[in-house]
Amino acid sequence: MAQYTRVSGSVGLITLQSPPVNALSAAVRQAIVDSMQRALSEPEVKSVVICGQNGLFSGGADIKEFRGQMSGPPLIPMIHAIEASSKPVVAAIEGIALGGALELALGCHYRIAHSKARVGLPEVTLGLLPGAGGSQRLPRLIGVPAALDLITTGRHVTAAEALKFGLVDQITDHNTVNVAVKFAQRVAGQPLDARRISTYPCLSPPDVDVLFEEVMQRVRRTARGAIAPIACVQAVRAAATLPYNQGMERERELMATLSTSGQTRALQYFFFAQRAVGRWSMPSGARWDTSKPRPVHKAAVIGLGTMGRGIAVALAQAGFSVVAVETQEKQLMEAKQAISGMLERGAKRRGVAPALDKINYGCNIQSVAHVDLVIEAVFEDMALKKKVFQQLSAVCKPGTFLCSNTSGLDIDQLACQTRNPELVVGMHFFAPAHVMKLLEVVYGPKSSPLAVATAMQLGKKIGKVSVAVGNCRGFVGNRMLKPYLEQALFLLEEGATPEFVDQVLEEFGFAMGVFRMSDLSGLDVGWKVRMADGLAVPNPTTGQATRLRQGRRYSPLGDLLCEQGRFGQKTGRGWYQYNKPGSQVAKPDPWLHSFLDEYRAWHALVARRIDHQEVLERCLYSMINEGFRILEDGIAAGPEDIDVIYVFGYSWPRHRGGPMFYATTVGLNKVLERLEHYHQAHPDVPSLQPCDLLRKLVASGSPPIQKWREVIKKVRSQL
Numbered sequence: 140m141a142q143y144t145r146v147s148g149s150v151g152l153i154t155l156q157s158p159p160v161n162a163l164s165a166a167v168r169q170a171i172v173d174s175m176q177r178a179l180s181e182p183e184v185k186s187v188v189i190c191g192q193n194g195l196f197s198g199g200a201d202i203k204e205f206r207g208q209m210s211g212p213p214l215i216p217m218i219h220a221i222e223a224s225s226k227p228v229v230a231a232i233e234g235i236a237l238g239g240a241l242e243l244a245l246g247c248h249y250r251i252a253h254s255k256a257r258v259g260l261p262e263v264t265l266g267l268l269p270g271a272g273g274s275q276r277l278p279r280l281i282g283v284p285a286a287l288d289l290i291t292t293g294r295h296v297t298a299a300e301a302l303k304f305g306l307v308d309q310i311t312d313h314n315t316v317n318v319a320v321k322f323a324q325r326v327a328g329q330p331l332d333a334r335r336i337s338t339y340p341c342l343s344p345p346d347v348d349v350l351f352e353e354v355m356q357r358v359r360r361t362a363r364g365a366i367a368p369i370a371c372v373q374a375v376r377a378a379a380t381l382p383y384n385q386g387m388e389r390e391r392e393l394m395a396t397l398s399t400s401g402q403t404r405a406l407q408y409f410f411f412a413q414r415a416v417g418r419w420s421m422p423s424g425a426r427w428d429t430s431k432p433r434p435v436h437k438a439a440v441i442g443l444g445t446m447g448r449g450i451a452v453a454l455a456q457a458g459f460s461v462v463a464v465e466t467q468e469k470q471l472m473e474a475k476q477a478i479s480g481m482l483e484r485g486a487k488r489r490g491v492a493p494a495l496d497k498i499n500y501g502c503n504i505q506s507v508a509h510v511d512l513v514i515e516a517v518f519e520d521m522a523l524k525k526k527v528f529q530q531l532s533a534v535c536k537p538g539t540f541l542c543s544n545t546s547g548l549d550i551d552q553l554a555c556q557t558r559n560p561e562l563v564v565g566m567h568f569f570a571p572a573h574v575m576k577l578l579e580v581v582y583g584p585k586s587s588p589l590a591v592a593t594a595m596q597l598g599k600k601i602g603k604v605s606v607a608v609g610n611c612r613g614f615v616g617n618r619m620l621k622p623y624l625e626q627a628l629f630l631l632e633e634g635a636t637p638e639f640v641d642q643v644l645e646e647f648g649f650a651m652g653v654f655r656m657s658d659l660s661g662l663d664v665g666w667k668v669r670m671a672d673g674l675a676v677p678n679p680t681t682g683q684a685t686r687l688r689q690g691r692r693y694s695p696l697g698d699l700l701c702e703q704g705r706f707g708q709k710t711g712r713g714w715y716q717y718n719k720p721g722s723q724v725a726k727p728d729p730w731l732h733s734f735l736d737e738y739r740a741w742h743a744l745v746a747r748r749i750d751h752q753e754v755l756e757r758c759l760y761s762m763i764n765e766g767f768r769i770l771e772d773g774i775a776a777g778p779e780d781i782d783v784i785y786v787f788g789y790s791w792p793r794h795r796g797g798p799m800f801y802a803t804t805v806g807l808n809k810v811l812e813r814l815e816h817y818h819q820a821h822p823d824v825p826s827l828q829p830c831d832l833l834r835k836l837v838a839s840g841s842p843p844i845q846k847w848r849e850v851i852k853k854v855r856s857q858l
């Protein structure tokens with residue numbers, strides 16, 4: 140809705156009213172059209188101001204409406220009518236003007252923004268382009284280079300930056316609507332021809348072709364298969380090379396292609412999925428809206444290796460007082476230097492003072508006695524972690540939350556070491572912890588809703604997307620990674636190369652294929668875990684038995700590489716070779732190819748030709764199958780949690796929505812049928828055996844992903 144009032148005698152004020160973000164729903168658009176007609180027909184009204192209620196201009200088109208048939212007046216003619224108005228129209232921008240809302244403001248003759256407002260055209264992040272004239276008006280107003288930047292990245296800019304670009308005419312620290320109304324009174328009756336952006340020529344730099352070529356190359360490189368950024372460049376190019384009307388026609392064509400693509404559906408799903416994970420629930424029935432967090436003022440990090448350093452930086456940068464503890468004197472000094480460097484570089488990038496004084500260092504666990512929350516980040520060794528939790532329980536003041544950054548160990552075993560197991564949760568950060576957005580908050584059977592709520596809130600405050608998950612080996616992310624890694628190794632045994640497997644996965648959209656990723660993370664990490672589990676054994680014998688461990692098929696390939704000291708990038712050798720240890724440029728390694736040949740000969744395996752489809756299906760469907768098991772087990776509350784974890788923590792291409800959403804685009808019946816096929820071919824690989832939930836979803840007609848929770852509830856109630 141929108142409210143129309145007359146203010147100061149001669150100004151028609153249109154206030155958008157559609158909580159929570161005044162999105163431009165059909166009702167809002169209709170109300171704008173009606174209000175404009177009224178303002179134009181009332182002789183007393185000399186000018187118009189458009190604003191949004193509750194200090195928020197608008198979050199743009201109503202994304203929920205994209206799912207169904209559009210109704211109500213379309214945005215394009217509505218904005219054209221505003222621009223063509225004979226009375227000046229001023230946009231009073233408070234809070235945000237994003238997407239269609241900024242396009243609406245670009246149709247106005249003037250734009251006045253509050254100094255704290257943010258504006259942007261984030262349509263690209265939803266798999267779209269600014270398709271209500273934004274791709275044609277913005278370059279005409281602020282020039283091609285700046286428009287290309289804003290439209291292809293979707294980034295929000297501050298009012299100050301918008302003023303610098305000429306995107307807004309004025310910024311104010313005062314009541315924006317009042318300022319805009321006064322402004323509207325002043326400009327009433329003035330000629331408007333020079334204020335209609337669609338009539339402006341599009342000013343391009345002399346080397347505009349080179350610029351478009353460069354931007355297109357950059358976008359193709361970084362898009363990882365996403366089509367919207369490319370369409371955005373094409374639309375701006377149309378603005379730069381065609382008259383306005385023809386440019387609008389091109390915008391319409393490109394928009395039509397994007398809006399029917401699977402990518403925009405995936406990105407819209409993902410937009411809501413990101414918000415859904417904040418509404419967490421636990422199997423006990425505890426929920427986000429009934430569990431209050433306790434404020435955390437002071438936090439501690441125990442163990443200052445790579446993860447601990449990143450966590451300390453993330454906390455300090457968000458304004459928390461941090462006690463950083465490392466018991467080895469030499470490592471403490473190194474960590475101190477590294478953390479200060481990270482804080483200084485981060486502060487320089489953000490143009491703020493480094494938060495060096497937020498961190499106090501200590502080499503004794505006693506120094507955490509007075510903090511509100513501790514994050515343990517010592518080496519991934521259960522015995523060591525148990526000892527730390529015993530010490531923490533004895534040292535910390537009553538009520539301190541004790542969290543572990545373990546990437547997969549049993550939270551419950553750690554909780555059992557403490558006097559208050561209800562205050563123990565996992566906080567699984569991803570490396571580098573001050574950069575990566577994902578945080579898995581892991582609750583054990585004893586974790587209280589208070590502890591979960593507090594960890595979730597802390598995650599939010601330090602800028603993480605936090606997902607609450609249950610306690611099991613590997614939690615959600617690493618548990619699903621296991622079958623994916625396993626299939627990749629089996630494919631090598633059967634005839635593929637690391638380069639081919641990686642190429643297929645990177646073409647799918649992963650930032651890195653499985654082998655390049657393993658080289659980056661370090662092959663020794665998984666090796667140590669497999670040794671502790673009794674899986675990796677030295678000097679295996681020949682024959683079938685070597686490739687069977689604990690009753691299931693096993694590939695010792697990764698162990699054999701580690702036995703040769705090939706730990707990946709850090710040693711300069713892994714699945715690839717590198718110029719020197721630490722180098723990131725992976726090159727195919729002839730040694731590795733001969734090693735694979737010898738391995739196959741040793742085990743009497745005959746290499747066969749493996750195609751693109753088999754690599755994708757075996758790696759991805761086995762991972763998706765594990766995702767269904769996770770849902771069945773109640774470790775993740777819904778598919779959105781899994782998808783958010785995979786996009787933010789494991790570089791799953793966002794335009795494919797996450798593994799569970801991807802399964803719906805493939806078709807659940809097809810995923811089931813292919814899993815059955817591969818399981819028949821590899822009966823000793825349990826991860827290929829389709830899980831019950833997948834079968835039940837297919838049997839119930841493959842409902843849309845938004846309905847899965849109902850089926851899951853039914854499956855669980857039958858257990």
Ligand SMILES: CCC/C=C/C(=O)SCCNC(=O)CCNC(=O)[C@H](O)C(C)(C)COP(=O)([O-])OP(=O)([O-])OC[C@H]1O[C@@H](n2cnc3c(N)ncnc32)[C@H](O)[C@@H]1OP(=O)([O-])[O-]
Nearest residue numbers: 159160162198199200201202203237238239261270271414
């Ligand atoms: C021809 C077409 C051309 C135009 C295309 C477009 O305009 S495309 C659009 C271009 N615009 C964008 O891409 C902007 C997308 N939105 C945002 O970036 C952020 O939501 C924000 C910055 C507006 C507010 O951030 P914040 O952290 O303060 O809050 P929050 O994020 O938690 O959201 C609060 C609630 O509002 C909901 N909701 C929000 N926006 C929309 C919407 N447009 N629609 C519907 N709903 C929307 C959101 O789901 C949530 O609901 P819930 O879960 O409570 O039921």
